[in-house]
Amino acid sequence: MNRRSINSWREIETEVLNRIQSRVWAPGFLIPNEAELAKEFGCARATVNRALRAVADAGLLDRKRKAGTRVATHPVRTAKLTIPIIRHEIEQQNQTYSHMLVASELSTPPLHVRAHMKLAENSAALSVEAVHMADQRPYVHENRWINPESVPDILTLDLANNNANEWLVAHAPFTRGDIGISAIQADAKLADIFDTQVNDALIVVDRTTWNIDQSITMVRLTYHAGYRMRTVV
Amino acid sequence: MNRRSINSWREIETEVLNRIQSRVWAPGFLIPNEAELAKEFGCARATVNRALRAVADAGLLDRKRKAGTRVATHPVRTAKLTIPIIRHEIEQQNQTYSHMLVASELSTPPLHVRAHMKLAENSAALSVEAVHMADQRPYVHENRWINPESVPDILTLDLANNNANEWLVAHAPFTRGDIGISAIQADAKLADIFDTQVNDALIVVDRTTWNIDQSITMVRLTYHAGYRMRTVV
DNA sequence: CAGTGGTCTAGACCACAAG
DNA sequence: TTGTGGTCTAGACCACTGG
Secondary structure (H helix, E strand, C coil): CCCCCCCCHHHHHHHHHHHHHCCCCCCCCEECCHHHHHHHHCCCHHHHHHHHHHHHHCCCEEEECCCEEEECCCCCEEEEEEECCHHHHHHHCCCCEEEEEEEEEEECCCHHHHHHHCCCCCCCEEEEEEEEEECCEEEEEEEEEECCCCCHHHHHCCCCCCCHHHHHHHHCCCCEEEEEEEEEECCHHHHHHHCCCCCCEEEEEEEEEEECCEEEEEEEEEECCCCCEEEEC | CCCCCCCCHHHHHHHHHHHHHCCCCCCCCEECCHHHHHHHHCCCHHHHHHHHHHHHHCCCEEEECCCEEEECCCCCEEEEEEECCHHHHHHHCCCCEEEEEEEEEEECCCHHHHHHHCCCCCCCEEEEEEEEEECCEEEEEEEEEECCCCCHHHHHCCCCCCCHHHHHHHHCCCCEEEEEEEEEECCHHHHHHHCCCCCCEEEEEEEEEEECCEEEEEEEEEECCCCCEEEEC
């Protein structure tokens, strides 16, 4: 075969994607092993490995030792949902960010919060309620519980002039988090905050972050009516 | 230093994460270069590279040639939002999947669809409306436009017995897609489908997929009331 | 210009899993 | 048992970019 030598993993990745897309390698097809592809492309096996690993990470190939590499029959694609700092998200739209603290209080969280955050029955947590504004208009409402055992410094922080969202990102790295996205009807309070109608549909993001097995914070973000989360695959 | 030798990239990754989390390497800190870390860990530079690349991909390190590697000050975390085949999502919850075709018709799409899918003014597209059921209960409503130029075979497919969602995944690989998530109030039709109240808040996912620059399909998925998308970071 | 990460190579050994 | 991907090494050169 007079194929010109392909020796960058990105070129190999492109070639592999082309073969999959053009169905030269159809779904379920067992593709040649790394050594053979390396010979075909005239490069080292490690380079082929790098390329195939990238394509497999994207969900288009299934790789198994001994069994070889197959084109995924039902590629499970994943979209990257970025979790931006709210100020950044707003400023990226060329709007002016501001932040309003509604309330902050150290108290005993309700049962469902204690349960989800794995807090002891009599333990106190810091409750923070705030509204993030874009060009002075309410953008997202934040309702947060913070575990002071994970971030004791939060108790001495001036939350009126500091933003819990950003402060936590910089000072409380987390190892994992769970996220839920749902839709709710605006109640009277939310309708008032967002200057919209009761029963308007709003997007809600619930997120809890953990340091190993200790909860850091549990937050509910309720976005203004008409908000649209966007991403690409 | 009497450090034991660390020579797997996963161990190095763990060690790096530990140093970031314990703030031994604080946000903004310029960490040693790959060669130095390789010496410290007693491994090859390529191994350090593999580990640092993984951590950087996770958003916790910023790497630049010549400038070196710094701990991210505002780590941009990304959650993986999987785009499952609806049948799989339902079966994973141990529910029985079924699928009901409401309508399918070749017709001229409305302007906003033509515009988004980049279709010519007089071109026809296949419109498919269906409901996916879990244990006989409506789970998600699907409203889809398919570009027959991208997937001509769809025109001869028996959509009553085949599921456009799955068929497209297997037969029309896409190179990119854009996704929007929003909340809407149920209108009379959706309330009827989901046997819920008008004005109930529903989650809507709009997705358009592309083969290079040619649109394949544009779909609106409207989930039943109370549906919750979940993911982890 | 020079330091850093990005990548490639040729070879080696290992870990897993199919048969 | 054995074929396949997974990983590591030591070295090399390249590409980008800060100073």
